[in-house]
Amino acid sequence: MHDPIQDRPATPTLDRVHTPADLRRLSQDELVRLARELRAETISVVSQTGGHLGSSLGVVELTVALHAVFNTPHDKLIWDVGHQCYPHKILTARRDRIRTLRQKGGISGFTKRSESTYDPFGAAHSSTSVSAALGFAVGRDLGQPVGDVIAVIGDGAISGGMAYEALNNAGDQGRRVFVILNDNEMSISPPVGAMSAYLSGLPGLPGLPPLSAMREIVEGVEANLPGPVRQGARRARQLVTGKPHGGTLFEELGFSYVGPVDGHDLPELLNVLRTTRARARGPVLIHCHTVKGKGYAPAETSADKYHGVAKFDVASGKQAKSSATAPSYTSVFGNALARAASRDSRIVAVTAAMPSGTGIDIVAKACPGRVFDVGIAEQHAVTFAAGMAASGLRPFCAIYSTFLQRAYDQIVHDVALQGLPVRFAIDRAGLVGQDGATHAGAFDVAYLSNLPGFVVMAAADEAELVHMVATAAAHDAGPIAFRYPRGAGVGVALPEDGEILEIGRGRVVREGSDVAFLSFGAHLQECLAAAELLEAEGISATVADARFAKPLDTALIGQLARNHRALLTVEQGARGGFGAQVLHHLAETGGLDGNLRVRTLTLPDRFIDHASPAQMYADAGLTAADIAASARLCVGQASTEIAPNVVHLGG
Template identity: 50%
Template sequence: MAQTAEKTILDGITKPGQVAALSEAELEQLASEVRARIIDVVSRNGGHLAPSLGAVELTLALLSTFNLDNDKLIWDVGHQSYAFKLLTGRANRFDSLRTLGGLSGFPRMAESPYDHFGVGHSSTSISAALGMALARDLSGLHHHVLAIIGDGSLTAGEAFEGLNLAGHMGRRLIVVLNDNEMSISSNVGALSLFLSRTLSRRWVRQTRKEVLKFLRSIPRIGQKLALYAMRGEWSFKSFFTPGMLFEAFRFTYIGPVDGHDIPALRRHLQMAAAVEDGPVLLHVRTHKGRGYAPAEKDPTQFHGVGHFEPDTGMLIPSGGKAPSFTSVFSDTLLQLAEKDEKIIAITAAMPEGTGTSSFRERFPDRFVDVGICEQHAVTFAAGLASQGYRPALAIYSTFLQRAYDQVVHDVCLQNLPVTFCVDRAGLVGEDGATHHGVFDIAYLRHIPHIRLLAPRDEDMLRHCLRTALGGKEPCALRYPRGAGFGVPLTGEPRLLAPGVGEILRQGEKIAVIAVGNRAHPALEAASLTEKELGFSPLVFDPVWLKPLPEEQLADLARRFDRLLIVEEGVLAGGFSSAVLEFLNDNSLLRGQQIRRLGLPDSFVEHGKQVELRELAGLRAQGIAKAIRELAHRA
């Protein structure tokens, strides 16, 4: 006889305040239930598994210590926030995580009143929390504001800018450093825990102030005595604890503390909350993938993971037989680097994601992972290029946005041959609005000196990469996430003539100009409509987004009365805008019917790539529909 599933503690949690009423035993049980639920859902939906598993006890300690109806809590990036979602009234919807119309994989203010700030890119939490702390003080309120930062986010400059200003302003603020990946210090023993607890208590801090005040009051030598005392304290604390860095930012440092010991976490959080005279940093040590052996063994693989078998941790293949654009990029970069020792591969904390990990293994001296420091990565690449090297900066489109100023001033203004290998260009899928790479054409094409390439498939990617690395100017090539089209990789990578596209299918009446990976769906759409319309539309791949294939575009504008331009990027300022500008400026507009397909002036939500492209009309059927509508226009 089938047994009815026993009701769990998690089933009864509908708001975060209920967590505070649980006993220590119940909290431990709840931690197990939360982990099981996260593993189950992520195994089916994909997501950021290892960091979220590592933050379960920390989440429980936070919710049982602070009142989130008043206190503000900001997660950095949001990779660690799945337990938080489950415990803040979203458990009944958690199965919809990262699906179209379902819960986002990141905190979003529009999704829950307990998501106090929306995040997706790293290292923003301290700055946002400090802004909230100032707003609180100006409003005469007294609640706590916390920033939870970890998962490598403290490597980025914005985090240190936030620490610097927070220490300068002296506002009451709690920063929880979830140290789950980096080794800030090896001194994490019992003595460190003892010192962090003792040196941070209120009576110790008050005594410290009184002693320093007394020393300073001694005539002639008081200031020197106080300085010597402070130096002695700094040396003592830095010898036994890793807190010197944060004390230098004028933070009270507490920790390290075991991030999987809920009672200890609660005591230390209460200690942090009791500090009233400035910002405090609580250093928490956790283990990514905690409680799930496969994720503990390989936290990198399970950081952001697709479908897997929960019992074994075995990844479930996506089913596509064609190699991914990223893997073809990786192989081609290695092939080119074998022949050119000046090629240097650079990534910003994404060696596996960008496919540069194999380059790291083959050419360790010519590979640099700069961490989550996109601005630094671009200027670093510019420095290499200024000395005759050929840096290939492999970076996601959405992350390159963070280094826009460096692209303009440090690379393009100086016309340095940096190659931007812009991965995840276009719609990326389940990670949603913060990760879609839909703005790169618009934010790059107007910068002087830069050249832009958009390979339509994995074979063309090889030629684009060789061309970019072989040029004398800055060049970006954008390619999508996921599998290619199964196009044979024939011959050696060749150089492409600048500003020359390719006609993929001859035709009449309608010219379809399809950018990058939308060229193959455009070919399919032309085949779908040929019999119905009684003619075959022409399909043109511009290949170059800058410089434009001007002669070919002018020829198409003269020969065709109907043009359809298709791109997987925003229409505002995108490739189709460039085409319209060119046609207008060269008096080539003569009343033609022109239709543009792309992404509207709105942020695209999360969902599977195929679903999002379907909604945007960017798959073969949607392009065919646009062809039919254009054919029947008066």
């Protein structure tokens, strides 16, 4: 197999480029050579670090062209999502750190304002770039030190509702702003929806000029034709443009449309960008066709185009295999739901552009016709599921915790307020590792458990997840959610069929007498390990699995509070979540009127940068040793003293 790294010449052009200013001094031929070297460098880097390869390879020429034509960082280049920003980072004074990508203390896998002046706006969630670009354009027009503004958005991200809102507003305002549509007909999975079909249908045949140029030619001919003939020519033009008045959808929104352009033809890109920059007065959309994974055969031929990869061998493309022996939580969920759906024809599943990421693809294979990928549209996904629930179906809405945040109004207004039994399967709960703070599932417990009528569960292990799928499937009394982490389970035996849990009932998994750990979710194993550490020191610990943040098992909480000197709640979420619910209950019922010491162990009140999950939880102070130290501090102090960071009420 051809090794693209061998495309590097003896004296690489890339070695002469430290910032985009160096790049602007290169000839066109040198820029073409630079693009080849940049692609090889990107492949080499990601083979060692893992990350988002396919999307980055697809924008190599576009990245070179944008930095060659525009005066970054004075001109603001905004990448939507940021999956594709690795070549950009290499060219913007970060090549010396690029092999620390997504590692603790290293550079982020997304754009990040605190990392570089060349990252004017942080990203990691989709469909935000046009809104941000318009904000920069307003700043410029009101006297701020901002030049031209360029947003690069993919055909998957442009399907998000926020992108439509921004395009509509930008077209109405008429400000000079450039939107580059990176159309590779592939987001994480193949894109869905009418916009994808529309973009695929826009003319762009080899050998023909871009649609905008074709229109100028045709309109020039039309103007000199007799009236009846002119009308016939106009009708013929509609066959080309696809719009009654001769414009594309983007032109109807107020943009000048240029394209489609070959996003891998660097000379053409340079010409289009330079010409457009010189002539533009208002908003412009440049439509680029690209290939995800371009230039690396294993990526181009892969089903997911190497969207997110582990470390891999460049020559063969083979990725490093996970050392985990237990199945992933995602696959456990997918298989459990597939079995439930095969028995109950009312069960349907919804995902927002993440069928494989959420395990819903497993359900699709078992029950075709009952799985719906709505694209990058979490708000629509939730209300769509609410409508299906109102019809009598049993919808499971499978969305990552960090992305479910985008649909909070719909959760409140369209689900909770109406008491509709939508089942929320919340993947990637807790800290997720190399994607960092932007993808952490930190807030769902807090933002769901304060909603009237909601049931909120968390799986302590993969067997508990199977039980929670069964519980959610059977629950028709209102909305219900269950959260589970990224990665492999703990290796417990899996039941063939899930047990329907009693709503609001937890369980004790280890008996003790001095201190009680009340765990909510997947940190149960750390609590058990902490109990072992304390046992070696003569401190007896009870460990309980709450299972539910709402409704709480108040009987269990009362028992733990009465029979122990200290009660510590432990969760993989932010402050204001499960621990806060327990404190509210104890305060309201007088459970804190004695000498009980209480500590709520949560994620700290700050964002935690990317690292491995273990390193992130260590940063958060939630290792087994940290949990044991907190308990030791509670029970090792005199009852009249207040230990640091410990809530001591009563006595």
